Amino acid sequence: MSQNIDLNDLQDFDKNNRQSQIDALYNQIRAISAKLVFPPSIQAAVGLGAIAKHYMGGTIPMIGGAALGYMMTKDRKYTQTDKQVMVNKINYLRQQLQELQDEENFEEIAGDGIMSAQSLKSYKYRSYKFTGKWKKLIGDPAKNFHMMVYGLPKAGKSIFCTQFANYLASTFGEVLYVAAEEGFSVTIQKKIRDYIPDTANIDYANFREFEPIRETLANGTYDFCFIDSVNYIKISAEQVEQLKTENPNMAFVTIQQATKDGKHAGGQDFAHNCDIIVQVDQGIAYQRGRFQEESAMAVFPQKQKESPDDDSLDGVEDVEDENAYDDEY
Numbered sequence: 001m002s003q004n005i006d007l008n009d010l011q012d013f014d015k016n017n018r019q020s021q022i023d024a025l026y027n028q029i030r031a032i033s034a035k036l037v038f039p040p041s042i043q044a045a046v047g048l049g050a051i052a053k054h055y056m057g058g059t060i061p062m063i064g065g066a067a068l069g070y071m072m073t074k075d076r077k078y079t080q081t082d083k084q085v086m087v088n089k090i091n092y093l094r095q096q097l098q099e100l101q102d103e104e105n106f107e108e109i110a111g112d113g114i115m116s117a118q119s120l121k122s123y124k125y126r127s128y129k130f131t132g133k134w135k136k137l138i139g140d141p142a143k144n145f146h147m148m149v150y151g152l153p154k155a156g157k158s159i160f161c162t163q164f165a166n167y168l169a170s171t172f173g174e175v176l177y178v179a180a181e182e183g184f185s186v187t188i189q190k191k192i193r194d195y196i197p198d199t200a201n202i203d204y205a206n207f208r209e210f211e212p213i214r215e216t217l218a219n220g221t222y223d224f225c226f227i228d229s230v231n232y233i234k235i236s237a238e239q240v241e242q243l244k245t246e247n248p249n250m251a252f253v254t255i256q257q258a259t260k261d262g263k264h265a266g267g268q269d270f271a272h273n274c275d276i277i278v279q280v281d282q283g284i285a286y287q288r289g290r291f292q293e294e295s296a297m298a299v300f301p302q303k304q305k306e307s308p309d310d311d312s313l314d315g316v317e318d319v320e321d322e323n324a325y326d327d328e329y
Contacts, residue, residue, distance in 0.1 A: 025097045099126040139292030150256040151280035156299040162191045169201035173223030178205045181232045228255040
């Protein structure tokens, strides 16, 4: 039997730790803002902590200052891409901050167990505001969404996940991609070169067991975790639920192999416990989930261009990508 998660437990966790989360968000925003305002050379001379305190009205954690100090000693110059990633991160952190503050107000209103329909209707739950083709496919998922992706070999599921990881990393936060099946291979290198132009917010791991994943997530600052694949590592549905419980503010994407008849391998527990299910079949990603009505998106542009009269592709969003089908998917 799969492990049941009590949503009240997650709410209690957020309530008990909300102030520390708010403080941490303020510190992160100040630190990144200081990086944007002051060039690395000035940061190194004055000290990022002093800048944050004097200019931004606060301090930053020492560990963050130490890590940034190492980068400054190399006199790194930020590219336009670096700056845009930092701006995106600040915007996302501000959104998180607003959502936490809204939650406080929400709990005060709902404290007696009764809430007006108007208040409940207007309340904004913590979610990612997706854009473009990803919004059309998925909608605006909850911050701790769980997506399951499955498909037959060479159907395109790993490339779909690589593209999705790139979108998340360049727009919302840090990604850990556990590439258990392919490891640090030429295949992974090619996917990164083809689909991840800016690798700043994505780390890859070749873990093949559950515990290293668990420890890394506990000690890291990741917002998203991809596990490719749970079948290869032999992670159970209960272990995935354990990771979700221990990381209540993290989103998970679990990739699964498919049986010969096209069904996902590993039993129904995985499907029952996730929010979004994506089946990738012959280069098309078909989505069904809680945040968007059923939808589809072409993983490869050729798929749409080669079948312009195929009614099954009506409304399918094309991926803006110049790469053709690869030998490895």
